[in-house]
Amino acid sequence: MFDGFQEEQIDTGEASVFVRFGGEGPPVVLLHGHPRTSSTWHRVAPRLVEAGHTVVCPDLRGYGRSRGPRFTEDHVGYSKRAVAGDVVAVMKHLGHRRFALAGHDRGGSVALRLTLDHPEAVSRAAFLDCLPLTEHLSRITVEFATQWWHWFFFAQPGIPERVITADPDSWYRGDADAMGSENYDEWRQATRDPDVVRAMLEDYRAGLTVDRRHEEADWDAGKRITCPTLVLWSLQDDLEDLYGDPVAVWRRWATDVRGHGIDSGHHVAEQAPAELARALTDFLQPAPGDSDSDRCSPGREDDDG
Known part of the structure; x- marks a missing residue:
């Protein structure tokens, strides 16, 4: 997996984030969902590199090989605001102050929080098989x-x-043939780690408490996504059945939204990687300002903070 990519463990202050990155060109961050790790993108990331992008795939805080702070009753350490801060710190470390973003499932919730909290950092945002919590x-x-x-x-x-x-193994029920053997092995190792399991549960506990409050506060304050926004959903999953047109729901939160369904089950990066990569590549065509002018010095904060 990830031929030609580098791996690094990056200290963000509260967390230690494992990240894969490779390629050259405008940067895009891919955020996985539950219960996957960054390896879920192994069939998509190389296609985006071939299309001319720098691709960054972190394990979310507490998932996979990333680690977060101690668990607390208020779940704040695993809030989407905290995880979004990790992503910004990782990208600054790698030399990018502005980047595109694609989040699947729980990664989509992180992408929403990052886009609302750090709008200056996000050039474009794609939300895959998810809605605001x-x-x-x-x-x-x-x-x-x-x-x-x-x-x-x-x-x-x-x-x-x-x-x-x-x-x-019985709870998560992975399929090595569908996932790819290396992706399956990495995912299986992570889901057999009690600390990872607890962190993934904290993600959901934060979702129903602190994350919900953050979204409600943003809605009441009129905060919306203003960068170009793509919404993709899996036609073999239940998002459209439950809510109708997902694009219509996201238009409540974003001012420039487009999107369509993909013939896939929920784990679209594994099940329909070519179609997903095409959709992302079309969407990620760089706009003015989304170039090397947005780079900062790797491994340190910008002079302007």
């Missing part, structure tokens, strides 16, 4: 509660850790 929660139906019950199970204190770690 508050849009899900404000539309709860019997169908949602039945199909997405894990959100509320994961929020329970202590219980899901014991259930999942008792037999993680």
